[in-house]
Amino acid sequence: MEASGLYKCIADPQRLRILNLLEAGALCVCHMQELLKVPQVKMSKQLAAMKQLGLVESKREGTWMIYSLIAPINGLLRANLQYLRQAECSECNQLHRDLVNRNQLIARIAGANDDCPVSVCEKIGCS
Amino acid sequence: MEASGLYKCIADPQRLRILNLLEAGALCVCHMQELLKVPQVKMSKQLAAMKQLGLVESKREGTWMIYSLIAPINGLLRANLQYLRQAECSECNQLHRDLVNRNQLIARIAGANDDCPVSVCEKIGCS
DNA sequence: ACAGTATATACCAAACCAAGAATACAAAAA
DNA sequence: TTTTTGTATTCTTGGTTTGGTATATACTGT
Numbered sequence: 626m627e628a629s630g631l632y633k634c635i636a637d638p639q640r641l642r643i644l645n646l647l648e649a650g651a652l653c654v655c656h657m658q659e660l661l662k663v664p665q666v667k668m669s670k671q672l673a674a675m676k677q678l679g680l681v682e683s684k685r686e687g688t689w690m691i692y693s694l695i696a697p698i699n700g701l702l703r704a705n706l707q708y709l710r711q712a713e714c715s716e717c718n719q720l721h722r723d724l725v726n727r728n729q730l731i732a733r734i735a736g737a738n739d740d741c742p743v744s745v746c747e748k749i750g751c752s
Numbered sequence: 753m754e755a756s757g758l759y760k761c762i763a764d765p766q767r768l769r770i771l772n773l774l775e776a777g778a779l780c781v782c783h784m785q786e787l788l789k790v791p792q793v794k795m796s797k798q799l800a801a802m803k804q805l806g807l808v809e810s811k812r813e814g815t816w817m818i819y820s821l822i823a824p825i826n827g828l829l830r831a832n833l834q835y836l837r838q839a840e841c842s843e844c845n846q847l848h849r850d851l852v853n854r855n856q857l858i859a860r861i862a863g864a865n866d867d868c869p870v871s872v873c874e875k876i877g878c879s
Numbered sequence: 880a881c882a883g884t885a886t887a888t889a890c891c892a893a894a895c896c897a898a899g900a901a902t903a904c905a906a907a908a909a
Numbered sequence: 910t911t912t913t914t915g916t917a918t919t920c921t922t923g924g925t926t927t928g929g930t931a932t933a934t935a936c937t938g939t
Binding site: 782817 | 913914915916917918
Binding site for chain 4: 882886887891892893896897901903904905906909
């Protein structure tokens with residue numbers, strides 16, 4: 626992939642946040658929606674765009690869709706996520722908060738096991 | 753500056769090339785035009801956009817305008833230029849070639865000293 | 880077969896962006 | 910004072926992107 630494509634992608638803060646979340650592990654669409662507080666249609670379209678770009682892939686698990694970064698993770702993307710995590714800016718803080726929220730979400734799901742199908746739970750690392 | 757602004761900026765290959773050139777030192781508009789083979793109006797507008805963003809600044813030298821990166825150089829920008837220089841992709845190769853061409857241009861100006869005003873020449877490091 | 884849930888797609892309007900032509904401006908040269 | 914040179918701004922036009930609503934699909938459970 627050319628650099629400009631990636632830059633255009635992460636120039637959208639929401640897409641950057643999604644990629645940041647996914648770098649920590651796979652997630653399903655509705656959980657990302659919940660984490661980013663974004664309407665379903667928008668989330669779906671942004672994921673489709675990133676899939677098209679070759680950044681993410683999806684796997685169906687029943688009616689649920691699990692998204693993850695395509696391995697090996699794009700080097701330029703990783704370099705940027707790394708940089709932003711260590712930097713100081715409002716967007717960077719948001720990325721940190723997102724990761725914290727992600728952990729809380731996973732913990733919550735692990736506790737109340739009627740939250741999502743076990744098969745999904747396994748894939749996203751909370752079983 | 754927020755990250756998304758920078759990403760939107762460097763998502764345009766031409767702007768990325770300009771920033772790459774400027775990291776090696778100041779340049780005047782017409783030389784950048786020559787290096788990137790881009791029409792004057794487009795170059796001027798892209799420089800204006802980057803100035804607005806707070807990435808570059810300009811200094812008048814007679815009728816000439818000398819552009820340079822604002823110091824200290826934006827960390828995220830530097831990290832990306834650094835990454836791209838060490839990576840392998842068509843855009844990265846272009847950045848290398850641009851730097852080579854920049855050196856040739858400077859050398860040529862230094863030789864034929866009727867190419868541009870001495871005062872300009874001094875600023876862009878070819879005197 | 881039916882209803883429900885999770886996700887995707889189609890479609891449309893609004894907002895935004897890029898390219899080019901023409902023109903303006905600022906300084907230097909004649 | 911006029912011309913020339915280097916650069917910036919304005920305006921228009923066509924293209925892309927975004928956000929929302931409605932609808933479709935794919936699967937599950939009854």
